[in-house]
Amino acid sequence: MLRLLTIEFHKLKYNKASKILSIIYFGLLTSIALIAAIKFEFGSFKIHLADAGIFNFPYIWHFNTYIASILKFFLLLVIVSMMSNEYSYKTLKQNLIDGLSKKEFILSKFYAVIAFAAVSTVFVFIVSLVLGLIYSDYNEFAIIVSDLEYLVAFFIKLVGFFSFGLFLGILVKRSAFAVGAMFVWLIIESIFKGFLYWQFQGSDNSGDKVDSIMQFLPLEAMANLIKEPFSRLGAVRSAANTMGEIFTKSYSVDFLNVLIVSFWTFIFIFLSYKLLLKRDL
Template sequence: MLRLLTIEFHKLRYNKASKVLSIIYFGLLTSIALIAAIKFEFGDFKLHLADAGIFNFPYIWHFNTFIAAILKFFLLLVIVSMMSNEYSYKTLKQNLIDGLSKKEFILSKFYTVIAFALISTLFVFVVSLILGLVYSDFDEFSIIVSDLDYLLAFFVKLVGFFSFGLFLGILVKRSAFAVGAMFVWLIIESMFKGYLYWQFQSAENTGEKVDSIMQFLPLEAMSNLIKEPFSRLGAVRSAANTMGEMFTKSYDVEVINVLIVSAWTFIFIYLSYKLLLKRDL
């Protein structure tokens, strides 16, 4: 494993585009801390986000992993360009000539995906911990370590998403087309979701029926891992209660979603390997 990772990071070290995108990505993760400085003023109404509780433990684990997951597209570009460069610079063929098997080649890419996801997760953990210790109203250890399952969900989400990108990179061989294919698939899932709503419009619990089907599609499953955190915020709930609205939504990280994304991750890596086996390099 270490040998394969060393080979991949050696390639990335000499790829300027990958280094720039990685720096931008981790820079943006760090910039989550800047949210603490945002203040809104509308006449007599004043809102300082840091005082609104977004950095309170344990809510911060939910909020920061959700925001950080939005930025994953920067590392997706690194993953797909990493694969497209193998074809452009003929390094894939050279690796195989030098004795690397196709299985080892795919594993080297998958280990890189895991490494990126793990580094990102640790980075978000450190940034969140620091922000929480500075701004949180709660500093009891039991509260700090609760809801850490959002970090696990974040890790699983990144691994699944990058594995999808890796598969598309192998499938189409060009980074721009691979990213485009990802957006096309997103549109397909959205259109299918709209079709399901139309199909079940006269049925009871339409939303639940649609969600029970959509949860098995890859991007929807990844999205379900970390649900939006904004309606969970105390200030939002208070405002909703004032208007007579009640939130019954569950924000928990559900095991079924972790299993579905893990299954898709296996499928993407397996298909990548099978595609490489059949392809004439």
């Protein structure tokens, strides 16, 4: 494993675009801290986001992993460019000539995916922990370590998403087309979701029926791992209660979603390997 990872990071070391994108990505993750400085003023109404509870433990684990997951597209570009460069610079063929098997080649890419996801998770953990220790109203150890499953969900989400990107990179061989294919798939899932709503319109619990089907599609499953955290805020709930709205939404990490994303991750890596086996290099 270490040998294969070394090969991958040696390639990335000399890829200027990948280094710039990685720096931008981790820079943006760090910039989550800037949210603490944001203040809104509407006449006599003033709100300071840091005082609104977004950095309170354990809510911060949910909030930061959700925000950080939005930025994953920067690392997706690194993943797909890794594959396009293999074809552009003929390094894939050279690796195979030098004795690397196709299985080892795919594993080296998958290990790189896991490494990127793991480093991102640790980075978000450190940023969140520091922000929480500075701004949180609750600093008891038991509260700090609760809801850490959002970090696990974040890691699984990144591995699944990057594995999808890796598969598309092998499939179309060009990074721009691979990213485009990802957005096309997103549009397809969105159209299919709209079709389901049309099919179930007028029936009882139509939204639940649509969700029960959509949860098995890859991007929807990844999105379901970390649900939006904003309606979980006390201020939002209080405002909703004054208008007669009651939130019954579950924000927990569903084990079924973890299994679905893990299954799709396996499928993407397996298909990548099979595609490489059949392809004439």
